[in-house]
Amino acid sequence: MPDALPPSPFAPPTFPPLPEIEGMHIFAAETGARYTGRPDFMLAEFSEKARVAGVFTTSKMPSAPVDLSRLNLKSGGGRIRGLAVNAGNANAFTGAAGARAAMRTARSLAKRLSCSEQEIFIASTGVIGETLDPAPLVSAIKAASFDVAQASDWSGAAQAIITTDTFAKGATRTAKIGKQSVRINAVAKGSGMIAPDMATMLAFVFTDAAIPAHLLRAMLNEATHKSFNAITVDSDTSTSDTCLLVATGVKKVDGPALRRLDDPRLGQFRKALTDVMQDVAIQVVCDGEGVSKLMTIDIAGAVDDEAARRIGLTIGNSPLVKTAVAGEDANWGRIVMAVGKSGEMVDRDRLSIDIGGHKVARRGRVVPGYDETPVARHMQGQRIHIAVNVGAAGGKAQGRTRIWASDLTHGYISINADYRS
């Protein structure tokens, strides 16, 4: 891996200002385990009222931290007091030694926070297959200054979890639950091995709202579906994907207790949660390895939303579509190919395609008098919009979705083939 990759063309000038979230403290440490001169360890502590929901990779080769966090989520009743995330070593495919390293890290944090080990969540990202030495992590935990009342370092925390990312990723939103104003902050990382199937590489979302664990779970699933499960960089699903949603419980909601997802008081919060998660998910795509353009792919006319999602991801993952976008080539035949290989119910002779808002194909063939000029101009931009109606069920099907994907460039090959990782 080169010392410094060229930044993504989508890299923002600075990390966005994230406000404090009451009831938690998040900060970064340097363990020196793999990187030097940069934070590589994100630590967070939460008030006793905090609750958590999580989604994890569907990989059959989950990392040791995924095993541990999944177990704690199941057995701990949605309680969370501490979170530790290291970058540089994924602690994946490391057998019993890896499981022990994860447990030692969690135990050390539980001791510092005087809580149960079940209330600790951990995540790791980086190289697969190298035994993780927990000693530098344990030292950093021992040396850290914990106190939930301290000001948080959101920028440092976001910086601490990146690997081949070229910028740190964060976003924030506010919402009202009933009359109570609450905040939601999100940080994420991810650059290659991005085709999340339950979550992204790593994403952590925090709110000061008081929301019971079962509702956090339902809302996280809903928002994940529309954000991290709707992006792709390279179709490769990581062993470490983890997305946690933590509610510190400081901001109580007035009126009766929140019990049901369809409680109208949650409407604005659910929208804001999906919004903030889409924001960081799109940031992940915009920092995809070697990315030069962002594709937004709208699918309509599928038998259901899930079918639409699979068709959209098939387009977004197709190397031939991705290279056409990279090459600014309005080669819409490759979109036809990708829809065809998706295996979903589609109607070739009703298929329509728009690129950049320009009609390209209608009813299974190119539009009469098709003029490529405006489409070619759109392809020269940085944000490419593709809309496909697949015309299922005689054109009556209503399934739709939106997918975000990066293109495939020489930069991706350079990052993954030209340098030893």
Add this chain to the structure above:
Amino acid sequence: MPDALPPSPFAPPTFPPLPEIEGMHIFAAETGARYTGRPDFMLAEFSEKARVAGVFTTSKMPSAPVDLSRLNLKSGGGRIRGLAVNAGNANAFTGAAGARAAMRTARSLAKRLSCSEQEIFIASTGVIGETLDPAPLVSAIKAASFDVAQASDWSGAAQAIITTDTFAKGATRTAKIGKQSVRINAVAKGSGMIAPDMATMLAFVFTDAAIPAHLLRAMLNEATHKSFNAITVDSDTSTSDTCLLVATGVKKVDGPALRRLDDPRLGQFRKALTDVMQDVAIQVVCDGEGVSKLMTIDIAGAVDDEAARRIGLTIGNSPLVKTAVAGEDANWGRIVMAVGKSGEMVDRDRLSIDIGGHKVARRGRVVPGYDETPVARHMQGQRIHIAVNVGAAGGKAQGRTRIWASDLTHGYISINADYRS
């Protein structure tokens, strides 16, 4: 597309000598429709005794020639008298005009051969979405000299069907059916958009044996599974995949008529058919766009052969595995990742990996004292061997398969992004 792509490092010095197949005549013509100064139209005629079997793309966006050939195969009782294959225009996603062009080409050939239109098979490869003008094809058919007794031009025929291929692909085998010696010739094309799901881009296999259509069908399915369905270049399935097996019927088999696939007299022929189809399928991979290395991936310990095939293809399609191979990086963690994302039944803690015959991982982690030196040396070669045992069913599962795949290089990006196609 550049005028001349650099040849694949696997390109043979010359086209292999293919012997005559009695009862057929195959040759090439130049239509000038898209290319100049090269043959772009393959024509073949067959004796009245000829029989055919075929497999086609599973794409939901099949080309007009696929529609027509599939229909003729169904309705024609396995009879075939003529075959016409043009390169440069796939006649895919071309609506009613495309269907008419396919029909006009078939009708013209039927007229020249004085046979039924149902006995004509056609295929097209090239650009998707451009309306095909049948006139140059019809002119070439009218001008061609047909006579099943003429000597064939195998090299010209193989040359006529290529597009971004850097070499023409052919192979031949002999076998005995009972006491009768028979020949099998195969030609194929394919370079990008190769992740066949029933066949490859285009492959045509010819034998002088007399074999009824239903047995041809069974044997073609069997051999396709182990050849074209076991290769991948870029995971993109074409709209035009077509594989036909034609038996001219000249070489009669002594003894009772062939009726069943398990007739012991067919044993040698079935093996030779699989063998010749694997030969051209591997040639397709070895001419994959931008290929620098050929991966042979052996999967064992899967719940069944089909699961093994899906795991092998997941490894062979993974951009991160492909770029690691291109970069001569013994990054076996990416193989772990790919097995994990396959979604198949596997046991992380029993997984074993060998590269180039060297033990890399056993029982879910790297082998003790792992020395990367010999593995790194193997990665510098042109043919990379990866063997994975996924340890399903407590290590007792017996599903296995072999997959061939190309790597992913700057050449692929250059071919598909840097030039307008």
